[in-house]
Amino acid sequence: MTDKIQIAHGGGGRLSSQLIDDQIVSRFGDGPLKGLPDAASLPGINGRIIYSTDSYVVQPIEFPGGNIGNLAIHGTVNDISVAGGKPLWISLSLIIEEGFEMSTFRKVLDTIKSSAEECGVKVVTGDTKVVAKGQCDKIFINTSGIGEAFSEFTLNKTNIKPGDKIIVNGTVGDHGMAVLTAREGINIINGPESDTASVHRLVESAREFGGHVKFMRDPTRGGVATVLNEIVENNNFGIKLKETELPVSPGTHSISEILGIDPLALACEGRMLLVCSPEVSEKILQKWKKFPEGKKAKVIGTATEDRGMVLLEAVTGGTRLVDVPLGELLPRIC
Amino acid sequence: MMKYIDDYKNPGAARKITENINTLAEKLPAAKRNFSIMEVCGSHTMAIARYGIRELLPENISLISGPGCPVCVTDAGYIDTAVELSRNGITIATFGDMINVPGSDTSLGKCRSEGADIHICYSPLSALELAEKNPDREVVFLAIGFETTIAPLMALLETAKSKNIKNLSIMTAFKLVPPALEALTSDPELKVDSFLCPAHVSAIIGERPYQLFVKKHKIPCVIASFEPLDILYGIEGILEQVVSNKAFVDNRYKRVVKQEGNTTAQHFMDKYLVPYDASWRGIGIIPRSGLKLKNEFDEYNTEKRFNIEVKPGKPNPACRCGDVLKGKIKPSECPLFRRTCNPFHPVGPCMVSSEGSCAAFFKYVK
Numbered sequence: 001m002t003d004k005i006q007i008a009h010g011g012g013g014r015l016s017s018q019l020i021d022d023q024i025v026s027r028f029g030d031g032p033l034k035g036l037p038d039a040a041s042l043p044g045i046n047g048r049i050i051y052s053t054d055s056y057v058v059q060p061i062e063f064p065g066g067n068i069g070n071l072a073i074h075g076t077v078n079d080i081s082v083a084g085g086k087p088l089w090i091s092l093s094l095i096i097e098e099g100f101e102m103s104t105f106r107k108v109l110d111t112i113k114s115s116a117e118e119c120g121v122k123v124v125t126g127d128t129k130v131v132a133k134g135q136c137d138k139i140f141i142n143t144s145g146i147g148e149a150f151s152e153f154t155l156n157k158t159n160i161k162p163g164d165k166i167i168v169n170g171t172v173g174d175h176g177m178a179v180l181t182a183r184e185g186i187n188i189i190n191g192p193e194s195d196t197a198s199v200h201r202l203v204e205s206a207r208e209f210g211g212h213v214k215f216m217r218d219p220t221r222g223g224v225a226t227v228l229n230e231i232v233e234n235n236n237f238g239i240k241l242k243e244t245e246l247p248v249s250p251g252t253h254s255i256s257e258i259l260g261i262d263p264l265a266l267a268c269e270g271r272m273l274l275v276c277s278p279e280v281s282e283k284i285l286q287k288w289k290k291f292p293e294g295k296k297a298k299v300i301g302t303a304t305e306d307r308g309m310v311l312l313e314a315v316t317g318g319t320r321l322v323d324v325p326l327g328e329l330l331p332r333i334c
Numbered sequence: 335m336m337k338y339i340d341d342y343k344n345p346g347a348a349r350k351i352t353e354n355i356n357t358l359a360e361k362l363p364a365a366k367r368n369f370s371i372m373e374v375c376g377s378h379t380m381a382i383a384r385y386g387i388r389e390l391l392p393e394n395i396s397l398i399s400g401p402g403c404p405v406c407v408t409d410a411g412y413i414d415t416a417v418e419l420s421r422n423g424i425t426i427a428t429f430g431d432m433i434n435v436p437g438s439d440t441s442l443g444k445c446r447s448e449g450a451d452i453h454i455c456y457s458p459l460s461a462l463e464l465a466e467k468n469p470d471r472e473v474v475f476l477a478i479g480f481e482t483t484i485a486p487l488m489a490l491l492e493t494a495k496s497k498n499i500k501n502l503s504i505m506t507a508f509k510l511v512p513p514a515l516e517a518l519t520s521d522p523e524l525k526v527d528s529f530l531c532p533a534h535v536s537a538i539i540g541e542r543p544y545q546l547f548v549k550k551h552k553i554p555c556v557i558a559s560f561e562p563l564d565i566l567y568g569i570e571g572i573l574e575q576v577v578s579n580k581a582f583v584d585n586r587y588k589r590v591v592k593q594e595g596n597t598t599a600q601h602f603m604d605k606y607l608v609p610y611d612a613s614w615r616g617i618g619i620i621p622r623s624g625l626k627l628k629n630e631f632d633e634y635n636t637e638k639r640f641n642i643e644v645k646p647g648k649p650n651p652a653c654r655c656g657d658v659l660k661g662k663i664k665p666s667e668c669p670l671f672r673r674t675c676n677p678f679h680p681v682g683p684c685m686v687s688s689e690g691s692c693a694a695f696f697k698y699v700k
Contacts, residue, residue: 321699
């Protein structure tokens with residue numbers, strides 16, 4: 001076994017099949033991947049199909065709280081979940097840079113395997129390519145996922161009405177801040193840790209509230225600020241947040257104060273925003289708090305009559321706009 | 335640490351001070367019924383917008399944003415000179431805010447996309463490293479800023495000298511706060527009744543420069559920090575002075591600002607720099623409001639080193655940054671605001687800088 005990935009590992013020859021057998025088949029080969037067919041053959045499903053894809057190019061690939069493998073599963077699982085679906089199958093495409101440490105590669109694959117198992121999804125098809133040094137950065141991953149839509153949800157942001165509540169399942173901005181600290185070498189005790197996690201159980205637990213749930217979205221790039229502005233855009237309502245109600249972890253809070261970064265503009269990878277009618281918000285909170293990924297869930301704001309505007313009531317009692325961040329605060333955060 | 339900072343964001347305390355501000359505002363003498371407070375510092379401007387402080391104040395108290403953003407008051411001609419240097423193959427090192435400021439024709443950001451060697455530094459020391467690593471290149475650091483930035487930049491020269499670095503120079507456009515207060519107070523078109531004095535600048539210069547100013551003009555001056563409670567506490571302090579018919583320098587940032595300021599920093603500034611009549615973008619020449627390198631340090635002076643001179647620039651005539659900087663209009667009263675001028679396409683520097691009034695209004699004010 002070589003300790004670094006070589007070009008020949010992607011060449012289709014002996015090294016290539018050895019890599020696939022040792023690393024991929026050994027971890028994911030017990031289902032549709034068995035025998036390495038060119039395409040996965042999957043059973044039919046009853047409801048609407050939900051299909052999503054995402055590429056992961058985070059730098060550095062390991063950061064406090066996780067690695068690129070967590071993101072590759074959680075990101076796609078969460079996209080399917082917040083679209084109102086149950087994630088079932090996932091594809092896994094790897095583009096690896098020549099010279100990538102085999103030990104780190106194994107670690108990433110272990111993470112992918114354990115994350116997929118936790119989320120109840122199966123890796124059913126995939127691909128591995130190796131490119132020359134400098135042509136990618138360590139490892140890039142693409143995953144696509146297929147899910148089955150839950151029939152209870154009729155999600156549409158135009159259903160939102162003034163008075164509806166906005167819930168988040170935990171502290172905001174931790175992933176973006178964790179990547180930033182890892183990249184810039186900011187070492188502080190009790191610093192931020194990525195929130196990377198799956199929200200599929202939370203979505204499933206909200207099924208019984210059916211039509212009361214108006215909209216769901218995971219605030220990844222651009223953070224909560226961007227998602228909320230997208231929700232109100234061209235619609236007949238606005239949103240008002242309360243700064244005192246925003247859950248922010250101490251690590252993220254400290255660094256955002258030092259650097260002047262608004263946690264609302266930072267990416268999350270294990271959070272979801274849910275907009276629901278006021279009569280069910282407390283019930284959803286109660287359900288969510290039973291899961292570790294929903295323990296710190298909170299109602300952070302309310303839909304208002306202020307058309308198209310996201311406002312925040314600051315700690316002082318004064319109000320300000322919550323704007324969409326100008327550009328990407330940090331490139332390559334997922 | 336966070337508990338320490340959060341204490342200055344306490345909602346209950348904010349409510350109490352706000353109530354007291356409202357009570358004081360009702361007691362203002364008739365002649366000062368409509369009372370204006372100018373915050374001179376860009377960080378105050380940002381914090382006031384971010385915490386919605388304007389909205390908490392009674393109608394008869396107005397907050398005016400002053401010229402306290404170093405990028406905003408830097409003349410367009412300065413950008414033009416930096417552009418020219420970069421086009422002549424000289425490496426430019428600068429704080430990030432300068433990159434997108436429009437000069438007369440172009441910005442440094444556009445030059446960079448055309449291939450100019452322009453580096454963003456978070457610390458002036460990065461400029462030193464840049465010069466050390468590239469001994470065959472001339473590195474020019476764009477040295478703009480108020481007292482807070484000036485002192486560390488002089489420490490940079492000290493290090494460059496001790497390391498015998500010969501390929502680094504600084505193009506200075508240093509500005510001083512007290513002469514600006516003087517100019518604004520003397521402007522007949524302006525009505526500034528009091529000053530909320532900057533936090534970090536005051537940490538360097540101390541209380542004395544304001545005392546001389548207050549003695550002359552009898553205008554309340556309160557030194558305050560940037561957290562929401564600090565700002566409210568500062569405003570409260572100003573109104574207390576007016577109600578009791580007094581005018582003095584009230585240091586409400588004693589946890590950092592000493593009466594004598596930072597004497598080490600002052601020593602470095604005196605050693606390297608001399609005052610001169612500087613040009614402020616949108617305002618014009620203010621006597622003895624700038625600092626430039628003494629002649630004996632010519633080798634570090636970009637203008638002397640390359641035998642060039644910063645000439646006045648030609649900013650877009652429709653841009654009203656000058657009136658915004660002097661507090662004559664609010665950013666939203668400029669005809670370009672949000673229409674042709676926004677952070678994606680800034681026309682003037684006040685829309686670019688993270689401390690600019692227009693940027694603060696665009697980002698936070700509905």
